[in-house]
Amino acid sequence: MKRIITNTFILCFFLLSTAFSAFGPAKGTIEKETEAVLKKQILEEANWAMKQKPVTVTASSSPRSAGEKHDFFSEADYFWPDPKNPDGPYINRDGLTNPDNFLEHRKAMVRLSKIIGSLASGYKITGDEKYVKQAVVHLKAWFVNKETLMNPNLLYAQAVKGKFTGRNYGIIDTIHLMEVAQGALIMEKAKAFDKETAKAVKKWFADYVLWLNTSKPGIQEKTVKNNHATCWAMQVASFAKLCGYENMLDSIKTNFKTNLLPNQMAVDGSFPLEMARTKPYGYSIFNLDAMTMLCQILSSPKDNLWNFETADGKSIKKGIAYLYPFIADKSKWTLATDVMYWNNWPVAQPFLLFGANAYNEKSWLNTWKKLDHNPQVEEVIRNLPIRNPLIWL
Template sequence: MLLPLDFDLAAHERPRVVHLAEAVLSTEPRSITSAVNSRSAGGRNDFSSEGDYWWPDPKDAHAPYVQRDGLTNPDNFVAHRQLLLGFARDFGALAAAYKLTGDERFAAAAVRQAHVWFVDPTTRMNPHLLYSQAIKGRSTGRSIGVIDTVHLAEVALGIEALRGSKALMKDEEAALMAWFRDYLKWISTHPYGVDESKAENNHGTCWALQAAAFAHLVKDDGALADCRRRFKEILLPNQMAPDGSFPREMARTKPYGYAIFNLDVMTGLAAVLSSEDENLMTWSLPDGRSLVRGVEFLAPYLANKSTWPKKPDVMYWDNWPVRQPALIFGALATGRQDWLETWKRLEPDPQIEEIRRNLPIRNPVLWVNLK
């Protein structure tokens, strides 16, 4: 079924996005320097987080933490992650509103937010993740911590949308480009980033999404070409089963949420990497595996969760699905009206923090028509 010819993503999203942007116009930006993790080995400007599924050893309170997969420890340090989520949400809304309306108020507010996070030396986040996903008694930081900045992918595309605005002065744009260029180099060369790029599950997908979005922003054609190669030769063939599912995600204690998350991120990656000559949403391996097949597998369960063939997720089962970007990217690529209708009726702006954390693509207008 083809999409109705009069469907306009920008027109559909404009009321929601402008409403969100109006609400944060006067919000004072708060970077990671406004919260301190006393257990972190890093400094004031260093992002810090602790592994979600790690808990005190019930046999010895002084022993290193032990893992309980899928069960989040509420006592771990998450303030920096919350601040990043809040920034990405507010900045994304402002940048999307500017793209949709051309209203300079939104651009000015967005640039003010970005300045605090990436430019001002007293508040900026250092462009690395040496102290992310730490585990008490085991590690001061880990490679899987690179996933904590997956929300910066949409921020990078939002900065692109601000080009041409009066607010994004040349010096400011140059400073922002320098930060993202440095961070792209870090995730591409530091052992943490290199290890994460080799992950065979959603962590590898999230690394590629970040690398692609950052490379797109700073116009690094070599890095973009490498991301396309990874998508075609590593991510899709090594992660997707013949039926379009992701077996490694389906084997987790939260298979529904993880399957959704990985598909969303991989379709976002395709949106960034596609060109006028090649649509990676519809591109397929010789055996027919493609992101379209991935959406075909998951879409029925997004439309009717009661048909999900596995046990409910151990946490947050009741909170999924929301307005998953895989549905709109799939609909735009194939003309599937049923996917569009499912996307339209789902919640676009979830309030549960864990769901927000696993929804790094909130403004699809920033991801389409990239040049």
């Protein structure tokens, strides 16, 4: 009898194991592979971050800003001096970045994103709270200390000389606060993250979420038809998750299902509005990354956006399947090449990793492994909000 019971147990275990393997990898497999690929880089970057001092928006300013020292300011990338009127309003040259624009606040925010993302990743791997302690120094400087904090709005982002002191399109600049919010979420239970600071940081993000949802620029950005609306939703989802705003998260899920995915994606999985731009390759990648991150942030066992499909068959899986061949072999791209930075794409795109995790697509994961995980070109970094994927898994 004992032998029969033992054999039955072994058989059941084998059948269960086979069943689980048929439905994809065991929980945490992608996370372990990601850590294996990135561990050396993560620890090096975390050690770099340990030596950095805070640099906030108050460290630099532009005479062209209509705001005060605590206001984030940036200038629209594709606007240039008019050769016919050099001192007059700037004119648009789509896809061509003006290198003389004021970018110091954007660079400082990207730097903060890198610091917090690196420290949170280092903490997740090692459990060492020295990384949390250092992160708190930077979080206080940006979001708590009255002398150095940034105001929770983007009234003066992507301004255009002679035309706009700020535009709703500038809201896209704060996609680089996503890994700051996620890093805070990863580290908030550590003893080194004192409750008072955690509460103040969440209050800042709560104020910013309110501004994004009620201000004129915020409402305008939410209703734009292309990647700007996707990125509005992506960052609001990230910030709302930190704040525990379940109703807000549910609202963004509905927006994804009824607006963003069905209205931006074609039935073949492409994004026509992005492909019509002067940088169709880069913008297609950028928007797919953002759509993918929405699925990663918002999905739950009860409402899994990875499995969502519209009545006419549009889905995030179809979007990844459409673009993947052009990532694996760029020479297959059928449209015109991007007017700038064509040679700098692709890098280790988030949609490859998180898509591989969701659908158990080994080829997507292998391609992600081979691509550049540490890009240095500023334009690539500007369009790559997720550079520390381990803290999202």
